[in-house]
Amino acid sequence: MAEPLxxxxxxxxxxxxxxxxxxxxxxxxxxWIYRRAGFHPLLNPVALSIVMLVALLRWxxxxxxxxxxxxxxxxxxxxxxxxxxxVPLHAQLGKLKHALWPICAALLAGAVTALVSAVGVAWAxxxxxxxxxxxxxxxxxxxxxxxxxxxxxGLPSLTAVLVVSTGIIGAVGGKYVLDAxxxxxxxxxxxxxxxxxxGIGTARAFQESEEAGAFSGLAMGLxxxxxxxxxxxxxxxxxxxx
Amino acid sequence: xxxxxxxxxxYQLVGEVVVVxxxxxxxxxxxxxxxxxxxxxxxxxxxEDLRQTATGLLRHLSLLFxxxxxxxxxxxxxxxxxxxxxxxxxxxxxxxTVAVTAIVMRALLARRPPGQ
Numbered sequence: 516m517a518e519p520l521x522x523x524x525x526x527x528x529x530x531x532x533x534x535x536x537x538x539x540x541x542x543x544x545x546x547w548i549y550r551r552a553g554f555h556p557l558l559n560p561v562a563l564s565i566v567m568l569v570a571l572l573r574w575x576x577x578x579x580x581x582x583x584x585x586x587x588x589x590x591x592x593x594x595x596x597x598x599x600x601x602v603p604l605h606a607q608l609g610k611l612k613h614a615l616w617p618i619c620a621a622l623l624a625g626a627v628t629a630l631v632s633a634v635g636v637a638w639a640x641x642x643x644x645x646x647x648x649x650x651x652x653x654x655x656x657x658x659x660x661x662x663x664x665x666x667x668x669g670l671p672s673l674t675a676v677l678v679v680s681t682g683i684i685g686a687v688g689g690k691y692v693l694d695a696x697x698x699x700x701x702x703x704x705x706x707x708x709x710x711x712x713x714g715i716g717t718a719r720a721f722q723e724s725e726e727a728g729a730f731s732g733l734a735m736g737l738x739x740x741x742x743x744x745x746x747x748x749x750x751x752x753x754x755x756x757x
Numbered sequence: 758x759x760x761x762x763x764x765x766x767x768y769q770l771v772g773e774v775v776v777v778x779x780x781x782x783x784x785x786x787x788x789x790x791x792x793x794x795x796x797x798x799x800x801x802x803x804x805e806d807l808r809q810t811a812t813g814l815l816r817h818l819s820l821l822f823x824x825x826x827x828x829x830x831x832x833x834x835x836x837x838x839x840x841x842x843x844x845x846x847x848x849x850x851x852x853x854t855v856a857v858t859a860i861v862m863r864a865l866l867a868r869r870p871p872g873q
Contacts (some may be wrong), residue, residue, distance in 0.1 A: 542823055559819075569827055583824060592821050592823045599810070599811035599814045599815055601791075603815065624861040632850040636845055637843065654854055673835065676832055679822050693855065716818035732812075738849060740783055743783045
């Protein structure tokens with residue numbers, strides 16, 4: 516970079532403004548591309564944004580902590596957004612009451628599948644213990660997964676990355692799996708996306724329909740609850756047996 | 758919008774307090790969501806202001822995951838070292854979870870009479 520420009524950059528990167536604004540700008544750009552491509556699942560805006568931001572940070576030699584100093588304001592909104600999921604959920608109350616038992620069973624099946632298959636496959640392929648611990652709650656929304664892993668001695672920041680990757684994989688590939696299985700019910704589609712791919716799956720489900728989004732949000736919250744209870748139990752069991 | 762945002766933050770705060778006080782293994786916002794859900798059922802409706810703010814926040818839910826995702830750059834060495842087990846595990850497990858959840862739910866829904 517040219518000398519004066521570099522000086523301005525150094526000055527700006529010391530305040531939260533620069534990286535907060537860049538995060539929003541890059542996301543808007545990624546979303547614009549996504550929309551122009553007719554919401555093609557492969558051009559997931561989260562994945563695009565992350566790639567562009569990482570490239571930018573590496574090019575400018577900015578450490579992640581400096582970036583997060585600004586981006587944390589966006590990150591913080593995950594909390595209120597999680598609470599806000601109660602609103603679309605309430606709108607689906609009637610359908611929810613009707614499908615209570617199928618929801619509980621599907622949730623349990625999904626949460627156990629997510630946990631066991633993630634750890635099982637990674638273990639079979641020789642991943643380290645720390646990676647196994649950090650990958651287990653990958654289908655759960657970031658704040659929950661990070662909280663669980665932190666308590667059990669894993670790497671919360673690695674978990675965050677794995678959780679986001681999972682969300683992207685679910686949002687990108689979930690549609691094809693559901694189409695192949697000929698799942699047409701929007702409630703079922705949303706619920707499966709939310710169980711497997713938390714908030715990013717939910718964001719994707721909202722693009723299919725309001726109903727899919729609400730069920731996805733429900734699944735995301737419930738899957739977080741179930742995993743928060745199941746996973747520490749599982750770790751305790753494994754440690755007691757070995 | 759400010760009133761609605763305040764409501765969301767208050768529920769989150771109450772959720773955090775409940776989690777700490779009762780030592781629940783769940784994060785505060787999830788408890789906050791459950792409490793707000795119960796409140797909405799008890800009230801029998803959602804205020805227009807809250808509905809709009811919630812919809813606005815959730816429409817761009819995926820933006821909120823970007824800062825955590827950029828954290829990938831802090832773990833590049835572990836990820837490049839173990840990329841194969843991690844990638845295969847994430848892809849297989851995520852798609853299997855979508856399939857299992859959808860199949861179980863559809864099968865159970867089909868067994869009950871249609872209609873509300």
